Amino acid sequence: MTESRxxxxxxxxxxxxxRYRGWIGQVTRSPLYAGTIGVLAASxxxxxxxxxxxxxxxIVTFNIGPIYxxxxxxxxxxxxxxxxxxxxTLDNYRLFFREPLxxxxxxxxxxxAALVTVVTLIVVYPVAYYVAKxxxxxxxxxxxxLLLVPFWAGEIIRTFSVIMLLANRGALNYLLREVGxxxxxxxxxxxxxxxxxxxxYLIALYMLLPLYSAIEKIPSQLVDxxxxxxxxxxxxxxxxxxxxxxxxxxxxxxxxxxxxxxxxTAPLLLGGPNTVIFPEIIAALFxxxxxxxxxxxxxxxxxxxxxxSTVGLFMKLVGGRSVRLS
Numbered sequence: 410m411t412e413s414r415x416x417x418x419x420x421x422x423x424x425x426x427x428r429y430r431g432w433i434g435q436v437t438r439s440p441l442y443a444g445t446i447g448v449l450a451a452s453x454x455x456x457x458x459x460x461x462x463x464x465x466x467x468i469v470t471f472n473i474g475p476i477y478x479x480x481x482x483x484x485x486x487x488x489x490x491x492x493x494x495x496x497x498t499l500d501n502y503r504l505f506f507r508e509p510l511x512x513x514x515x516x517x518x519x520x521x522a523a524l525v526t527v528v529t530l531i532v533v534y535p536v537a538y539y540v541a542k543x544x545x546x547x548x549x550x551x552x553x554x555l556l557l558v559p560f561w562a563g564e565i566i567r568t569f570s571v572i573m574l575l576a577n578r579g580a581l582n583y584l585l586r587e588v589g590x591x592x593x594x595x596x597x598x599x600x601x602x603x604x605x606x607x608x609x610y611l612i613a614l615y616m617l618l619p620l621y622s623a624i625e626k627i628p629s630q631l632v633d634x635x636x637x638x639x640x641x642x643x644x645x646x647x648x649x650x651x652x653x654x655x656x657x658x659x660x661x662x663x664x665x666x667x668x669x670x671x672x673x674t675a676p677l678l679l680g681g682p683n684t685v686i687f688p689e690i691i692a693a694l695f696x697x698x699x700x701x702x703x704x705x706x707x708x709x710x711x712x713x714x715x716x717x718s719t720v721g722l723f724m725k726l727v728g729g730r731s732v733r734l735s
Contacts, residue, residue, distance in 0.1 A: 447587060474662035476713070480604050494684050501707035510709065511690060518687035519715070521605075522670040529609050529616045533661075537620035538650070542629070553621065560614045571607040572598065599681030607679040612668050616661040624650070624656025659728040663720045667679045 436442055439642065449455040482488050486496040505511050540552045574580050577594035585591045597603050627650060635645045673688045680686070691712070694705035 419558050422688070473520060476710075479706045480710055483703060483710050484704055485703045487700055488702045502711065504704055505708055505711060512676050513709075514685050514690050515687045515715075517685075518670055518712075519719070521601075521668050521686060522716075525605055525612075525669045526666045528605065528661060529613060529665050530658065532609065533613050533616040534658075537617055537657075538624050541621050541624040542627075549625075553577045556617065557614065564674055567611055568607060568675055569681060571603070571610060575603050575606065598679065601684055604676060604680045604684050607674055607675045608669055611672070611675055615664040615668060617658035619658040619664070620654065623654045623660075627653045634714070653730070659724055663724060666720055666723075667716055670712065 410628055437447065449459060457704050459466070478644070483501055484497045484499070486498045486500070505515070514535075536556070539554070540549055555679075572579070573595040577596065577598070581597070582591070582594040596664065631649050631653070634648050638646065673689055673692060674684050675686065676689055680689075687708070691708050692703050694701040
């Protein structure tokens with residue numbers, strides 16, 4: 410499919426409209442196209458309006474709209490509202506602070522998400538550095554693709570793979586028993602270990618890609634220059650590599666934290682009675698009955714506000730610092 414541009418008298422200094430060949434050209438020259446889409450395409454103002462309306466409609470419909478509806482329900486005394494009209498109240502928010510049954514899992518979720526984020530960063534950073542800097546450039550895409558293969562499977566499949574790995578008769582206990590390190594299986598499922606391991610495995614991709622992108626952009630000449638000036642491996646990492654990969658760290662940690670604080674499938678399948686976190690509380694409220702929906706909506710709004718505020722503070726404190734190679 411090729412494209413040609415022609416100019417007419419009086420259009421000097423103005424780019425001529427493209428003329429397409431083939432079936433696309435037949436469509437663009439048809440009267441139906443000229444009277445509908447062609448009118449919009451010929452007007453710069455109409456094109457600008459279309460470019461603004463489409464993403465704006467997406468944001469309003471799929472982002473702001475559901476949050477607004479949830480916030481509205483959180484202020485209702487009952488849902489659905491009676492025929493006499495909705496009774497607005499803040500009791501659903503007060504319930505969160507009155508009951509330790511709800512408040513403690515929320516604090517537990519914040520701490521759990523922060524710890525998982527730190528562990529994911531520690532585990533994934535060496536992998537991202539190895540792929541971005543150690544592997545030859547012509548093999549990096551293959552190595553990255555190899556790391557992405559497990560994420561082609563669904564979340565449920567990967568979660569059950571963790572169960573088969575950590576179960577009493579799973580692969581890990583079998584290996585430890587075969588090499589003679591244990592006599593009986595180590596109970597690893599339905600603990601914070603299994604939950605943390607599963608969540609890190611499920612969300613590692615969201616840390617890997619930002620880190621890889623940031624580390625790959627670091628000029629190798631800077632690292633070589635630091636080595637020539639006598640800096641050891643640790644000094645090169647601390648003064649050159651780590652500061653220049655800060656954007657990837659901030660992006661990866663923000664994504665992992667926001668995903669972890671709202672994760673639901675992994676705690677449901679890998680957690681136990683002592684590892685209940687806040688998303689499970691919210692799900693239980695929505696699954697109970699309609700009269701619990703206002704409380705579930707209020708708890709969801711609180712979790713959204715706190716998680717976004719935490720990430721915003723983290724990005725301001727860590728991401729706002731200027732990089733100094735000294």
